[in-house]
Amino acid sequence: MFEWPLLSLLVWLPIFGAAAVVAIASGMPKLVRPLALAVAVLTFLLSLVLYAGFDVSTAAMQFEERSVWIEAFNIHYHLGVDGLSLPLILLTTLIGVLIIIGGWTIQDRPHLYLASFLVLQGLTVGVFAALDALLFYVFFEAMLVPMFLIIGIWGGPNRIYATIKFFLFTFFGSVFMLIALLWLYLQSGSFAILDLHQLPIALNAQILIFLAFLIAFAVKVPMWPVHTWLPDAHVEAPTGGSVVLAAVMLKIGGYGLVRFSLPITPDAAAALDWLVIGLSLVAIAYIGFVALAQSDMKKLIAYSSISHMGFVTLGLFLAFAISRNTGDVTGAGLGITGGMVQMISHGFISGAMFLAVGVLYDRVHSREISSYGGVANTMPWFAMFAVLFFMANSGLPGTSGFVGEFMVILAAFHASFWFAFVAGITLLLGAAYSLWLVKRVFYGEIANNAVAGLKDLSAREWLLMTILAVFVLGVGIWPFPLIEMMEASVANLVEHILQSKVEGS
């Protein structure tokens, strides 16, 4: 039976679609937006086919495609998904559709704007689906190019500083990963990620490789103290750029940790888990306070993202401490599952918050909290959605934000009381900065004439907000399908990382 190369379609359809969008721009400018939307929707539908055909009972790679790419170095064009990558691919394609709808009103070279996002989307799916390390690296780096242009062309006043900083930070991080990958290739003769998982490595080599990977992924996540590019990039990026950055691109860092760092260098990860946990706790608590002090809405959400991504990295690295404490393997997966759920949830919530800020910014052209006040009086429907999203951000039960954080804190208790204590602080802090922002922007008296003249959501914005609200509530109320999707893969991962790879090397 002929099988459609679904993953390849998910990667290449948006990229070729982007080329088509640019190609028709001069001849048929009216068709640019509908075509981009059609491509994004089609890609999303294809990813649903992927979901429908996915077997949740196995940790093996599914929908695999493999052909030789660079024969001389044994490099393959090798794609496949498991329970760790599938949810992220679905998130990517969904956000892809929302971005195109959200970018409908862009006036400056709309074809390039939409095409950049489509290319970015295709490359991101490639990152999540790549099973060859060099292929992964190529997708990982190539993504910088469209994002560089998006921030640089359509961004705010300080966009050039922000976009060059973004590019160089990420580029700097990832070159160390390249060296680690080349070293692994010279040891094993293969770039296949699954082969590298099985490769025995001595402990001191593992530690160096682990640190190289950590630099690459920590910049991407971003973890404290290499997070400084993120607030700049977020503030200057156009709304769509901020959404993609927060909802999808940060997840690549977390994904890299579970796909590379943990399984390839499990002993180094176990030996240095205190480092990642420490940095995560700093991010959660310290950055939470930083967020509290912001007067710019986008900056506040950016810092909140860093703090919430701290939960992800915390969850991912709790497994070792749990198994040391309890000697129990089954409970050790809780943190990893929590981290993965938190990534998906943060994708929806941060994307939704940036869209909400975008809605206000389009009308008032200010991101300052002090420019607003009493927005709920003039935009009641919008206020309803926005309050929901900010509540979700603070981890309100019933929303997706609660699920991941709860699982991670629960896992942290198994590891150490103090981890859980520090992580728990964020629930307070998150509620503080989220709700304080809501109070200052949405409630109270109408602050000025600009706010008094606001019109409520357009049909397009309604659509965006509704879709995101459905997912935020859906995952919050019934997270089972999401957890079921990743269960087998997480169990397999935990079993793998708790076995030493040092012996035999």
Place this chain on the structure above:
Amino acid sequence: MTIAELELALPEIFVLSAACVILLADLFIAEQRRGLTHMLAVFSLIFAAILSLRLMLPPGETVYAFSDTFVRDRFGDILKVFSYLILAAVFVYAKHSLRRAGLFKGEFYTLSLFALLGVMVLISASSMITLYLGLELLALSTYALVALDRESRFGSEAAMKYFILGSLASGLLLYGMSLLYGATGSLQLAEVSAALTGGAGDSMLLTFGLVFVVIGVAFKLGAVPFHMWVPDVYHGAPVAITLFISSVPKLAGLALAIRLLDNGLSGLHGDWQGMLVVLAALSLILGNFAAIAQTNIKRMLAYSTISHMGFMLLGILAGTPEGYAAAMFYAIAYALMSAGAFAVIILLSDGEREADQLDDFKGLARRSPWHAFLMMMILFSLAGVPVFLGFFAKWQVIAAVIAAGFTWLAVLAVLMAVVGAFYYLRVVKLMYFDEPEVEHGLVAPVDFRAVLTANGVAMLALGLFSGGLISLCISAFV
């Protein structure tokens, strides 16, 4: 000398004849029909490429001729084919520029073809004498080319500098060769190599000779600290000539290094490896940091050349077939990228002045989106960002240098690649994020635009499908 031997040198004989025919024919071609000379030169190159492709030797086969002073192997054949093709592209780019600058003369073609002949002889040299002959033919033709614009003060100054420093380098190289001859008793590279493996020669004399030879090679490549001529020559020469200097002679530089250091002096690998490590590290550091400070794009690309030569040296210093293949890939990739970048400078220039300031790139994306896109691909390729060609060149040399045990050098190289990314990004920034200062569009002949498009798209296509070119380079060192 037999007919069979002459047949081995058929491409060289053809290029020599073509150069002479063009030299004569050009005398009879009227000024306004100079395009004919151009067509003749381009078609000669295409024919030479077909000839070399048909005669190409299978992997692993090496044939000597003319009392073992001339060698034909797959490495040489591949390099020659790329030299023709890149020179043909250079001719198309240069025509547009020379015509506007009033320099569109037959001499350009004759001198370039003689330079090409020098490159070919150098590539096929198996004796130090042939090597030197090829090098000098290339160098003398290039000195004259740099001074092509007699009216230009900068051009004359650059030519003078180039000539003096180049002669010094040639002298050093020659002196080194004579010392090696004294130590091993032969000028044939194969015999030198055999003598070294046999343990012959005074080690003091050999080391002395080696130092001078390496300095000579470093001068020709423009590696730090023998790089001083590069920025001035790149800056002073007419842009069409800079375009030439930055492309084909780089392939010759690679051939010079590999013929001398690998074919001849592989027995001294331990000695020259250390020297190349220093040269490569310094080139990477100085080239990239100095490029940041430039406001003139020709100078910026000159310093970027220095850093790229540092990368290429990484492959050579590994001293393994994989390393040489990586260096070869790098040289070919660099020649293509560099040709494309200078072509865009030509495109932006008008009759009055060359667009050699960074600010000339402002708002190119508005003036000509397609050409800005091509230039962006070339720049990202130069910066080594996947999925463009330059990335595949970079990771191969880095892999080679890690395999050779110099992980610290690999770390330095990637850090310098990050520094390098900054000044390439700055040009992208000027093109895409800034508003244009002049509104008018860009005019260029059809052939120019077609070749530039092919050149730019090759950055992406050769990156996506780099497997073929990688295998080709590896097959040269079986």
